[in-house]
Amino acid sequence: MxxxxxxxxxxxxxxxxxxxxxxxxxxxxxxxxxxxxSAFRYFTEIKKTIIVYNKKHKKYLDKLKLNNTxxxxxxxxxxxxxFKALKIIKRMNCRKVLVHDSARPNPSKDLVNKIIHSLKxxxxxxxVIKINDATKRVKENTxxxxxxxxxxxxxxxxxxxxxxxxxxxxxxNINASFDDDSALFTNDEExxxxxxxxxxxxxxxxxxDLNIFKSLKKGKTYSGIGFDIHRLVKGRKLYLGGIKIPFxxxxxxxxxxxxxxxxxxxxxxGACKLGDIGKLFxxxxxxxxxxxxxxxxxxxxxLIKSKNFxxxxxxxxxxxQKPKIKKYAKxxxxxxxxxxxxxxxxINIKGxxxxxxxxxxxxKAIASEVIASVMKYD
Numbered sequence: 001m002x003x004x005x006x007x008x009x010x011x012x013x014x015x016x017x018x019x020x021x022x023x024x025x026x027x028x029x030x031x032x033x034x035x036x037x038s039a040f041r042y043f044t045e046i047k048k049t050i051i052v053y054n055k056k057h058k059k060y061l062d063k064l065k066l067n068n069t070x071x072x073x074x075x076x077x078x079x080x081x082x083f084k085a086l087k088i089i090k091r092m093n094c095r096k097v098l099v100h101d102s103a104r105p106n107p108s109k110d111l112v113n114k115i116i117h118s119l120k121x122x123x124x125x126x127x128v129i130k131i132n133d134a135t136k137r138v139k140e141n142t143x144x145x146x147x148x149x150x151x152x153x154x155x156x157x158x159x160x161x162x163x164x165x166x167x168x169x170x171x172x173n174i175n176a177s178f179d180d181d182s183a184l185f186t187n188d189e190e191x192x193x194x195x196x197x198x199x200x201x202x203x204x205x206x207x208x209d210l211n212i213f214k215s216l217k218k219g220k221t222y223s224g225i226g227f228d229i230h231r232l233v234k235g236r237k238l239y240l241g242g243i244k245i246p247f248x249x250x251x252x253x254x255x256x257x258x259x260x261x262x263x264x265x266x267x268x269x270g271a272c273k274l275g276d277i278g279k280l281f282x283x284x285x286x287x288x289x290x291x292x293x294x295x296x297x298x299x300x301x302x303l304i305k306s307k308n309f310x311x312x313x314x315x316x317x318x319x320x321q322k323p324k325i326k327k328y329a330k331x332x333x334x335x336x337x338x339x340x341x342x343x344x345x346x347i348n349i350k351g352x353x354x355x356x357x358x359x360x361x362x363x364k365a366i367a368s369e370v371i372a373s374v375m376k377y378d
Contacts, residue, residue: 241258
């Protein structure tokens with residue numbers, strides 16, 4: 001199955017009444033768009049994701065690292081935005097397509113799996129949920145009609161379609177406007193199969209919805225400790241916290257010997273129960289000879305994100321008699337926050353000495369210890 005995903009994030013977010021566009025609201029260190037994107041990471045069937053965005057929000061989108069995606073500026077309506085994405089996919093031998101609103105950041109793995117499975121036999125598949133409350137038609141704050149709710153359903157996304165069919169429907173109705181893509185089929189009296197949706201797959205419309213989603217995304221917190229020490233030697237560059245420090249001596253090691261990033265890597269791996277730096281990046285492996293530790297940290301961040309972990313905060317001690325760390329701390333924090341894709345205020349760095357005791361006190365070594373806190377989401 002050649003399956004593509006369209007993520008719609010081009011709305012103006014007026015009903016949320018916020019200065020931050022809805023797709024880029026942050027919940028648990030991730031934007032709503034990232035939450036939506038991550039929900040589909042399990043599905044290898046998805047060959048490519050097309051993100052449709054509002055051109056006014058490009059600066060927000062450019063900050064995100066969303067792998068295997070194409071980005072397209074949306075249209076004036078939801079329907080126009082979807083069709084712009086479909087026209088791009090048309091050149092890519094697509095057989096099936098999922099269309100999802102990024103304003104629904106919590107589709108379950110089971111729900112997506114059922115939609116993909118149903119698409120093998122149907123042209124259009126939509127998740128729906130029952131309406132349990134009494135339903136009324138209201139005019140000017142007055143009820144004037146009761147509506148039987150037995151056959152009524154709330155429609156959700158993602159919605160699944162065979163590409164040929166959905167493209168034809170959009171092309172045919174290029175000047176029309178429908179609430180969702182399934183309406184293009186029902187307008188032509190064509191069959192749309194429904195599956196049972198999920199109440200937790202809520203749509204974020206206002207701040208109350210946002211607060212409900214926050215309550216759903218509470219995870220478990222884990223902590224890890226990292227420590228590393230390297231000897232100071234002549235003829236080596238000194239790297240600490242991902243930056244080059246001007247100093248007469250450097251640190252001896254297989255890589256660039258950055259003890260701050262090495263301790264951070266071990267702290268994160270320990271918190272996530274994923275082993276240690278030696279297990280992932282053996283000093284027996286020649287490809288890691290003199291490698292920058294920033295590259296190793298990037299790989300670890302990709303790994304922990306793939307396991308559904310998110311960083312809460314990082315506390316770092318840099319233990320050195322010389323050089324003094326204070327004037328380099330901000331640059332270290334900025335470098336680490338960029339690699340870890342977190343806010344700088346989630347990182348703290350402190351410079352410590354050993355009061356001239358031991359190898360560190362004699363200016364023969366530099367060490368670092370780190371406590372890293374992460375959160376695991378379901």
